[in-house]
Amino acid sequence: MGRRLTFDIFRYNPSVPGSTPRIQTFQLEETPGMNLFVALTRLREEQDPSLKFDFVCRMALCGSCGMLINGRPRLACKTFTRDLPAQINLFPLPVFKLLGDLSVDTGTWFRNLALKTGAWLHTSRAFEHDAREERMDNETALRIYEAERCIECGCCLAACAKVHLQKEFIGAAGINRLVRFMLDPRDERGVAQYFEVLGSENGIYGCMGLMGCEDNCPKDLPLQLQLAYIRRRLAATGVSRSQTRQGKG
Amino acid sequence: MSSYRIHVTDALIIGAGLAGERTAIELAARGLEAVILSLVPPRRSHSTAAQGGLQAALGNCAQGRGDSPDVHFKDTVKGADWGCDQNVVRLFVNTAPAAVRQTARWGVPWSRITAGKRRMPDLSVVEESEASAGLITAKKFAGTTKWRTCYAAEGTGHALQYALDGMVLSLGVTVHDRIEAIALIHDGRRCLGAVARCLRTGDLRAYLARATVIATGGCGRIYGLSTNSVINEGTGLFLALDTGLACLGNMEAVQFHPKTMPPTWIPVSEGGGGYILDRNLDYFMPYYQPKNKKVPYRDVIARHMQERIRAGLGVDGPHGPHLWLDIRHLGATHIERHLQNLAVFCRDFGGIDPVRELIPVRPAQHYVMGGVRTNIDGAVYGLEGLFAVGEAACWDLHGFNRLGGNSLAETIVAGMVVGRKVAEFALGHSLQYSSRLVGEHLAAQEYRLRSLIAGKNGCENCYELKKRMQRIMMEYVGIFRTGTGLRKAMAELQELHQRAQQVRLVSNSRGANPELEAALRLPGMVRLALCITCGALARTESRGSHYREDFPNRDDINWLNRTLAYWPPGAELPVLKYEPVTITELPPGERTASA
Numbered sequence: 001m002g003r004r005l006t007f008d009i010f011r012y013n014p015s016v017p018g019s020t021p022r023i024q025t026f027q028l029e030e031t032p033g034m035n036l037f038v039a040l041t042r043l044r045e046e047q048d049p050s051l052k053f054d055f056v057c058r059m060a061l062c063g064s065c066g067m068l069i070n071g072r073p074r075l076a077c078k079t080f081t082r083d084l085p086a087q088i089n090l091f092p093l094p095v096f097k098l099l100g101d102l103s104v105d106t107g108t109w110f111r112n113l114a115l116k117t118g119a120w121l122h123t124s125r126a127f128e129h130d131a132r133e134e135r136m137d138n139e140t141a142l143r144i145y146e147a148e149r150c151i152e153c154g155c156c157l158a159a160c161a162k163v164h165l166q167k168e169f170i171g172a173a174g175i176n177r178l179v180r181f182m183l184d185p186r187d188e189r190g191v192a193q194y195f196e197v198l199g200s201e202n203g204i205y206g207c208m209g210l211m212g213c214e215d216n217c218p219k220d221l222p223l224q225l226q227l228a229y230i231r232r233r234l235a236a237t238g239v240s241r242s243q244t245r246q247g248k249g
Numbered sequence: 250m251s252s253y254r255i256h257v258t259d260a261l262i263i264g265a266g267l268a269g270e271r272t273a274i275e276l277a278a279r280g281l282e283a284v285i286l287s288l289v290p291p292r293r294s295h296s297t298a299a300q301g302g303l304q305a306a307l308g309n310c311a312q313g314r315g316d317s318p319d320v321h322f323k324d325t326v327k328g329a330d331w332g333c334d335q336n337v338v339r340l341f342v343n344t345a346p347a348a349v350r351q352t353a354r355w356g357v358p359w360s361r362i363t364a365g366k367r368r369m370p371d372l373s374v375v376e377e378s379e380a381s382a383g384l385i386t387a388k389k390f391a392g393t394t395k396w397r398t399c400y401a402a403e404g405t406g407h408a409l410q411y412a413l414d415g416m417v418l419s420l421g422v423t424v425h426d427r428i429e430a431i432a433l434i435h436d437g438r439r440c441l442g443a444v445a446r447c448l449r450t451g452d453l454r455a456y457l458a459r460a461t462v463i464a465t466g467g468c469g470r471i472y473g474l475s476t477n478s479v480i481n482e483g484t485g486l487f488l489a490l491d492t493g494l495a496c497l498g499n500m501e502a503v504q505f506h507p508k509t510m511p512p513t514w515i516p517v518s519e520g521g522g523g524y525i526l527d528r529n530l531d532y533f534m535p536y537y538q539p540k541n542k543k544v545p546y547r548d549v550i551a552r553h554m555q556e557r558i559r560a561g562l563g564v565d566g567p568h569g570p571h572l573w574l575d576i577r578h579l580g581a582t583h584i585e586r587h588l589q590n591l592a593v594f595c596r597d598f599g600g601i602d603p604v605r606e607l608i609p610v611r612p613a614q615h616y617v618m619g620g621v622r623t624n625i626d627g628a629v630y631g632l633e634g635l636f637a638v639g640e641a642a643c644w645d646l647h648g649f650n651r652l653g654g655n656s657l658a659e660t661i662v663a664g665m666v667v668g669r670k671v672a673e674f675a676l677g678h679s680l681q682y683s684s685r686l687v688g689e690h691l692a693a694q695e696y697r698l699r700s701l702i703a704g705k706n707g708c709e710n711c712y713e714l715k716k717r718m719q720r721i722m723m724e725y726v727g728i729f730r731t732g733t734g735l736r737k738a739m740a741e742l743q744e745l746h747q748r749a750q751q752v753r754l755v756s757n758s759r760g761a762n763p764e765l766e767a768a769l770r771l772p773g774m775v776r777l778a779l780c781i782t783c784g785a786l787a788r789t790e791s792r793g794s795h796y797r798e799d800f801p802n803r804d805d806i807n808w809l810n811r812t813l814a815y816w817p818p819g820a821e822l823p824v825l826k827y828e829p830v831t832i833t834e835l836p837p838g839e840r841t842a843s844a
């Protein structure tokens with residue numbers, strides 16, 4: 001017989017007039033190998049079918065299921081109940097718009113970020129159908145991939161004190177996404193162009209170096225390394241922070 | 250009708266996975282306005298979870314030398330057990346290399362060739378030349394003669410999806426996420442768009458377009474055990490089916506992944522270097538050995554494993570019987586370096602250390618070869634202006650068994666090829682509709698919603714019925730099929746189909762409500778289950794993944810054809826029709842796995 005788990009779950013459905021935030025308590029018997037994907041699915045199917053949360057891939061690849069699990073931003077799909085006490089408190093991630101219960105709109109946040117920062121490969125060159133691909137050494141490909149593999153779950157943002165204070169700060173995930181393109185020799189943007197996006201209080205200078213991001217990234221992205229890379233790259237260009245401030249007025 | 254939002258666009262694309270986004274890019278590049286709908290933000294689509302890689306005959310790496318679209322063609326047709334359309338296969342293999350290279354231009358960090366020698370797990374040595382250094386590399390996948398599977402480190406689907414989504418953003422394509430298409434709008438001849446429901450607010454709206462594209466992915470979640478994302482419920486398939494005009498092709502062709510891990514059935518692939526053991530720790534698949542280079546087709550491995558479990562030689566686990574996958578002999582270094590994904594999955598989702606422990610595995614549903622039947626242009630049979638691409642479609646590249654790596658490649662090839670055809674159609678046809686017709690379609694959906702919410706339909710529990718359907722499919726319509734079992738499944742599903750329309754919601758909120766969404770999808774899912782079951786019952790032969798114990802041989806005289814399932818309005822069962830399979834280059838022969 002497994003433990004009897006108690007779940008205290010934040011409930012609120014903004015799309016229903018008159019709904020008010022509350023905590024609902026559920027009980028569930030723990031089963032072998034249970035993770036929070038299994039547990040929440042069972043709670044919905046067996047106890048309260050209106051319970052809202054987001055799972056897609058259930059294998060830590062799609063980034064849908066970030067939530068506060070006993071106060072920490074985590075992916076629910078890769079959290080075993082056996083690593084938690086019998087009392088489990090679930091809250092939606094802060095920072096993002098609440099859609100209902102544990103479901104938040106990380107998708108819109110990241111979409112806006114991508115639009116704001118131009119987070120796609122900028123190239124002016126047309127594709128030639130019959131030409132062989134350009135070469136790239138594998139080291140470079142792997143370095144790009146190391147930054148590319150962020151799944152935009154938002155855990156790092158939820159853990160970042162600065163994001164809470166400053167809504168426009170693009171956070172470690174935003175900076176990491178731009179590093180991905182800076183590392184890519186196929187991208188035609190120069191440092192000056194990146195600087196326009198990154199060289200401000202909403203970019204790299206917004207970061208206070210508190211490390212909340214890296215400690216909470218479920219994909220173990222080397223976020224501090226990437227933040228340091230940007231600082232170095234920008235410093236090396238000789239464009240100082242005060243200059244850009246003046247330049248931008 | 251005035252109270253509903255109506256969006257008018259050139260092309261409506263239902264689905265933001267790789268197939269949908271690649272199609273949208275093609276349209277936008279041709280100056281058309283496209284709107285993409287998705288249940289989830291595009292980057293969370295199922296495609297991002299495909300890690301393995303995709304097949305394209307670039308022939309760059311040493312083990313891929315001599316590869317060509319011709320070799321890829323043969324592998325695909327054999328893998329399909331000749332059930333595919335060879336014109337489509339030809340188009341696909343010829344286009345795949347360019348389609349992959351194009352995604353390199355869009356930013357996919359494809360893994361590249363490094364010159365020098367490399368020792369493989371079987372101790373053989375592979376040497377890459379200086380001349381090929383820096384080109385896109387490839388690895389081995391089951392069922393391929395050459396190393397042809399291109400990959401981006403450990404996350405091919407992710408890298409592709411992010412690159413394509415970046416292009417979608419840069420081209421200014423509109424994406425409406427958390428919107429579910431729940432019915433197609435048509436006038437009996439031409440498709441005019443779709444009625445959709447907002448999953449944030451619960452509101453209904455209509456999208457009207459000159460051309461509509463179904464790119465909604467697979468329907469794995471009809472089965473109780475599936476590797477698919479939880480949103481893969483086949484909505485796009487029954488949207489088409491429910492018009493009574495379009496049809497589904499080869500729905501009985503369902504692929505099972507041999508090795509998935511409880512409790513959430515995540516596939517664990519070790520690339521053929523492991524042993525499969527039963528409860529007595531017996532290596533019961535002598536050919537499935539690291540020394541033997543012939544890795545059999547997926548359907549063959551899955552059958553052997555299931556047979557062992559059925560013979561009572563499975564291990565009793567808390568989540569049902571399973572077998573073991575043993576990779577301990579490969580050693581910590583190899584596992585951590587070359588089988589990173591597997592190691593991570595074992596630890597994060599199985600709580601297992603694969604370096605020291607055995608991994609519990611059993612087969613689970615993985616891929617549907619069937620889908621909305623289209624011609625080689627992606628144009629859906631029976632409804633003008635409607636197209637389908639990707640896993641949701643059956644233009645019939647895969648026949649009765651898909652080769653691993655061919656479906657990601659299919660998404661980008663089909664997106665490119667079909668996208669062009671959609672553009673041509675949209676440019677050549679104006680949008681003509683009557684507001685009465687649109688109003689009727691909206692009203693019909695509004696009525697469905699209202700009756701569900703009002704609890705007037707009956708008193709069935711949606712999740713109980715869904716689980717029942719999933720159990721029936723696992724038990725009778727899985728890896729092994731028999732006439733008796735399939736007839737039983739058919740009868741039970743037919744009863745379920747009635748009951749699925751008598752659901753009463755336990756919850757009562759009208760806005761965003763997961764139970765309501767599930768209840769809306771359920772009858773359509775049962776219809777898909779019936780299409781699979783009836784197709785499998787009628788097909789009295791075994792071909793690829795479709796295995797009839799009572800008809801264990803392939804029967805080219807009677808069954809070298811494609812099943813087409815129609816659902817006339819109000820019918821209780823699908824109507825099955827058949828059409829011949831196109832054979833152009835490779836006549837049916839023996840199906841042996843490649844070296």
Ligand SMILES: Cc1cc2nc3c(=O)[nH]c(=O)nc-3n(C[C@H](O)[C@H](O)[C@H](O)COP(=O)(O)OP(=O)(O)OC[C@H]3O[C@@H](n4cnc5c(N)ncnc54)[C@H](O)[C@@H]3O)c2cc1C
Pocket residue numbers: 263264265266267268269286287288289291294295296297298299300301302303304406428429430431464465466467476477478480481484485516615616638639640641653654655656657658660
């Ligand atoms: C675990 C796993 C691993 C795999 N690995 C590989 C691999 O290594 N190589 C390979 O070739 N293949 C692999 N496959 C198969 C491959 O991932 C899929 O076939 C492919 O990604 C399908 O892409 P798609 O664009 O057709 O659909 P999907 O990526 O599933 O996208 C479907 C889209 O449709 C949307 N949608 C669905 N219904 C509606 C609706 N009613 N209204 C609005 N939007 C809707 C969804 O939100 C989603 O955006 C794997 C499959 C699994 C399950």
Ligand code: SF4
Pocket residue numbers: 159160161162163171172206207208209210211212213214
């Ligand atoms: S280091 Fe601290 S301030 Fe900087 S992004 Fe990470 S959490 Fe935020």
Ligand code: SF4
Pocket residue numbers: 149150151152153154155156157172173176216217218219220221223
């Ligand atoms: S950096 Fe890590 S925590 Fe932040 S969004 Fe990406 S994957 Fe999530």
